Amino acid sequence: MQNENTPAAPPPKLLDQVRDRIRVKHYSIRTETQYVQWVKRFILFHGKKHPRDMGAPEVEAFLTHLAVEGHVAAATQNQALSALLFLYKEVLAIDLPWLKDVTRAKRPQRMPVVLTxxxxxxxxxxxxxxxxxxxxxxxxxxxxxxxxxxxxxxxxxxxxxxxxxxxxxxxxxxxxxxxxxxxxxxxxxxxxxxxxxxxxxxxxxxxxxxxxxxxxxxxxxxxxxxxxxxxxxxxxxxxxxxxxxxxxxxxxxxxxxxxxxxxxxxxxxxxxxxxxxxxxxxxxxxxxxxxxxxxxxxxxxxxxxxxxxxxxxxxxxxxxxxxxxxx
Structure with a gap:
């Protein structure tokens, strides 16, 4: 039985929660590293505001920033969106229907390089x-x-x-x-x-x-x-x-x-x-x-x-x- 004077253990930090959830889902270490980095960049971009207090405008602003100012490829932008989808759905357990409707960047259709x-x-x-x-x-x-x-x-x-x-x-x-x-x-x-x-x-x-x-x-x-x-x-x-x-x-x-x-x-x-x-x-x-x-x-x-x-x-x-x- 816990002593009333014993302070409760602090809840794990958000990024640690992301890591724990990724490991429960058996995602690869590469996916874990990338998702944690994207969540961290998303929070820093909005002045360390907690994701619970943000919504569609903040997500769209972040993705737009990546494309317009960061000049990232479509695949990179989509990876960032996937990380944020994981954050809200799997970690914060927040059902945000609007997040599924966020427009994903269209990947260019390029012919593969082939050697004779x-x-x-x-x-x-x-x-x-x-x-x-x-x-x-x-x-x-x-x-x-x-x-x-x-x-x-x-x-x-x-x-x-x-x-x-x-x-x-x-x-x-x-x-x-x-x-x-x-x-x-x-x-x-x-x-x-x-x-x-x-x-x-x-x-x-x-x-x-x-x-x-x-x-x-x-x-x-x-x-x-x-x-x-x-x-x-x-x-x-x-x-x-x-x-x-x-x-x-x-x-x-x-x-x-x-x-x-x-x-x-x-x-x-x-x-x-x-x-x-x-x-x-x-x-x-x-x-x-x-x-x-x-x-x-x-x-x-x-x-x-x-x-x-x-x-x-x-x-x-x-x-x-x-x-x-x-x-």
């Missing part, structure tokens, strides 16, 4: 080691950058020549192929990875990050070989949530820089990035005559209309039309 087969080969030939292996996996499987970076040992099935992509965009799992041409290099890499894992285990630092629900359900899983990241970081880091020091996955920026150097060395004028390899994967499959529904499933697109954008580079155009000049 020769250009792809030129770039891949200039990438070696771990980054070369990862780039070949991106092009050979159609994975997104972070899907490749977060691959675990047990996600690769060499017997079936399959890769299971877990918790992809939209929290969906899917299966894609494992190219025969990378099997040997990937097996060699896993041998070296196993040696690193054994060294980490001797130091008592072989644990790996697990989603909260899985870590509670399988308490021994974080130290099992199958759950280890295939592409680990070269050093230990401290988990910002648990405070545990362990080896995380490789920083995706390192692969992006390696790709940039390879593109420059190839003399290409196209602004190709690791994601360009995914675009090239889809386009080259369609050029080879594969059904667009099959490509859609391999890419993990919810709607085939998203996959249709890759038809723009086919030999006869997106609609199979021959130019009158060519007649």
């Amino acid at each position: 087969r020769d250009e792809t080969r030129a770039v891949l030939d200039r990438m070696a080691g771990v980054y070369g292996l990862m780039a070949r996996l991106l092009y050979g499987t159609g994975m997104r950058l972070m899907e490749c970076v977060r691959l675990r040992v047990k996600d690769v099935d060499f017997a079936r020549r399959e890769i299971l992509i877990r918790d992809g965009k939209g929290a969906k799992d899917r299966v894609t192929m494992l190219p025969d041409s990378v099997v040997g290099a990937l097996q060699d890499h896993l041998q070296q990875r196993r040696a690193l894992f054994d060294d980490d285990r001797q130091k008592g630092k072989a644990t790996v990050y697990m989603p909260d629900a899985l870590e509670r359900k399988y308490p021994n899983a974080p130290t099992e070989w199958g759950w280890q990241y295939i592409f680990p970081s070269g050093s230990y880091s401290t988990d910002p949530r648990s405070g545990t020091e362990r080896r995380h996955h490789l920083d995706e920026k390192l692969l992006q820089r390696a790709m940039k150097r390879a593109v420059q060395a190839s003399g290409l004028a196209k602004p190709a990035t690791p994601h360009t390899l995914r675009h090239s994967f889809a386009t080259h499959l369609l050029e080879a005559g594969y059904d667009i529904r099959t490509v859609q499933e391999l890419l993990g697109h919810s709607d085939v209309s998203t996959t249709m954008i890759y038809t723009h580079v086919l030999n006869k155009g997106g609609r199979g039309v021959t130019s009158p000049l060519d007649r």
Whole structure:
């Protein structure tokens, strides 16, 4: 029983409430960082006024400021709006119907950058080691950058020549192929990875990050070989949530820089990035005559209309039309 003279514990600060709610919803650490920053910027923009005392005019003024004075991209503005939606609905438990009607910035429809087969080969030939292996996996499987970076040992099935992509965009799992041409290099890499894992285990630092629900359900899983990241970081880091020091996955920026150097060395004028390899994967499959529904499933697109954008580079155009000049 609490003593009457004992002062009640102060309620958690708003930003701490945002963090706690995000973790209850099992959002990623990246989403947590971004949402907290947007809520903080929103409050500071309005002179540290509490969100409970603000409404539609303040939200619209903040979003307008981002677009007009901040010159942010449409995706950035929409991310800020999503953070504020989360704040009011999930944290403050305030039903504000007007917030759903706030106009989201329209994202421009741009054609993806696609490399030809020769250009792809030129770039891949200039990438070696771990980054070369990862780039070949991106092009050979159609994975997104972070899907490749977060691959675990047990996600690769060499017997079936399959890769299971877990918790992809939209929290969906899917299966894609494992190219025969990378099997040997990937097996060699896993041998070296196993040696690193054994060294980490001797130091008592072989644990790996697990989603909260899985870590509670399988308490021994974080130290099992199958759950280890295939592409680990070269050093230990401290988990910002648990405070545990362990080896995380490789920083995706390192692969992006390696790709940039390879593109420059190839003399290409196209602004190709690791994601360009995914675009090239889809386009080259369609050029080879594969059904667009099959490509859609391999890419993990919810709607085939998203996959249709890759038809723009086919030999006869997106609609199979021959130019009158060519007649």
